[in-house]
Amino acid sequence: MLPSSIPGDDGDDDEDPDDTREDLHHHHQGASSNNSSNDLCEALLFSCANNNPKPRNLHHDPSSFMGIPSNSWEWGSSIRESMVNKGLLEGDNESVEEDHYDNITNTNTLNKKINPLGVSAFRMKKMKAGRRKVREPRFCFKTLSDVDVLDDGYKWRKYGQKVVKNTQHPRSYYRCTQDNCRVKKRVERLAEDPRMVITTYEGRHVHSPSHDNLDEDSNSSQPLLNKFFW
């Protein structure tokens, strides 16, 4: 009953034997922060991050996507250096192959949920077998508001929270709640500036923001996105 060895065939049905939690009903800190008034405006002022100084495929440039000039991101001070040092922003990048990534995604979607741990391990092994580390583009934003969950039009579900080293504030991990969309987002507060948070988006949504603004886009002649709300 121990998943000591990962079975190569699909006949694996090992479950996780972990359930030794004793009591998790401590006291929780109800940090109810939901005050998105003009955060979007502020959020648009801060900066955008294309984490690579070397010329790349510009058609992936998020700044142009959002209509923000690329030079408007200027958090290239110690913060960025620190992040580079920590490996959050990798300087080296291989070619991001989206089609291959999508293919893997489909494959993963097929055999999902049967054995999460096993599937995960299997996927990892598979992608390692391809020797191609699937890295989706990450967009970092530095916001200037004390609320992290500012509503950007998408619905996020928190799936984790970790305390990273050298930081005093925990980092939260969110994920898009759409079934086909697996965009992740991580939010971290700066230690020295608690009023500032760094939101790192990972991946791109495959759907339009499901916010309740169904007012004027009912024409929707263009099924593509083109809805630059973000």
Add this chain to the structure above:
DNA sequence: CGTGTTTGACCCGCGC
């Protein structure tokens, strides 16, 4: 009852 949050365990890469 459905959905989102909390939270400890687990996993995995990497450095030593």
Add this chain to the structure above:
DNA sequence: GCGCGGGTCAAACACG
């Protein structure tokens, strides 16, 4: 090989 650090999972709760 082992420990550490970071990312993810999922059971258990909270809330409507």
